[in-house]
Amino acid sequence: MQLGKASWMTEELLIVRDSVQKFIAAEIEPHYEAWEQQGIVPRELWNKLGEQGFLAPDMPEQYGGAGGTYEHLAMVIAEFARHGYATIAGSMIGVHSGIVNHYILNNGSEAQKQRYLPAMASGEMVSALAMTEPGAGSDLQGINMTAKRDGNGYVINGAKTFTSNGQHCDMVVVAAKTDTTVAGSKGTSLIIVDKDAAGFSRGRNLDKIGLHSADTSELFFDDVRVDGDALLGPEHCGFAVLMNELPRERLTLAIGSLGALEGALQWTIDYIQERQVFGQPLAKFQNSRFKIAEMMTEARALRAFVDECTLLLSAHQLDTATASMAKLKSSELQGEIIDGCLQLFGGYGYMREFPIGRAFVDARVQRIYGGTSEVMKEIIARDILGR
């Protein structure tokens, strides 16, 4: 039984997968543990990912992309996740290539597309998306950051936290209130801030319980002045932009979770056939066999659903509630399956030298970021039952 085989797999995508695997063996595997210890990946990794075409697999060629489909991006993310490199799959490619470049492609002016997309594709520019603030995460309408009109531009004040790629980013898309007299949903705008803007500063690279090599930071904006052309999408319409992009964001997270749990299952299947306990391989015990049978069944069912969502997204037919179901189910199952796999590794599962231990701590955040499981349930329930 083959794990990780998507229904939408093609010969061409298998070639992409092969190139990701070769890159992982040469450029990631030998260094990842050191990066985990250092709490950040080297800046050059972005350029290396860009050279391989992994940062813009589904972006149009005119903007430096590889001109592929969403499945190309899904393949790249799933493969890094399957090998246990969650920082690269989620925080790096997931945010930079799965979210920010699509915000710009779908909502940016031609000048913004020309300025940012080719540089993001090559890794010359690293992007970040800063929505969350110390006082507002799930409730984005409650953000305090303001962008006040000043001549033809804006003056931005406030602080963001938990920003992925915050230390390395060359530009950051922020959500800020451009009209504080109306509800957040009607008075919020998205604005692009370049790293050299006066008044922009980075805080700490935050110390996390997992994703140790992911750069996750506080960002500060103190009277940061930007021109009017830094606005991404129409003024006061930040929420509409966010809503339009949600199906892709949620599905991209689901694909990362699916890749990670399939990888963990494969390591576990291999391990229990090697490991001898009471004179026989662990795989001979009924408990191990039933656990693997149950977890594989769950994984196969999840793959069918996520594959269906992938095809729907490619056909521009994936709605937010269905994408939220995919994110909810994938991230919850990732937690359950990786926990079950770790148990079969015994004490070795708790050792950092085994990737299953890292997969366990890295999995936890999938139920939190990009919208928590509880927020997913709210969205799904609202779709079914109304407000």
Ligand SMILES: Cc1cc2nc3c(=O)[nH]c(=O)nc-3n(C[C@H](O)[C@H](O)[C@H](O)COP(=O)(O)OP(=O)(O)OC[C@H]3O[C@@H](n4cnc5c(N)ncnc54)[C@H](O)[C@@H]3O)c2cc1C
């Ligand atoms: C490693 C990491 C990377 C991140 N990267 C980014 C990034 O790049 N950009 C960015 O903007 N943000 C990022 N985040 C932030 C992330 O999206 C938020 O942490 C998340 O949305 C939850 O917000 P919060 O932390 O403020 O929790 P809260 O909103 O305070 O939630 C606390 C609890 O309340 C529950 N809750 C909230 N609302 C409801 C409700 N309506 N009904 C029931 N329960 C509810 C939540 O589910 C949760 O259990 C990142 C976070 C982490 C940990």
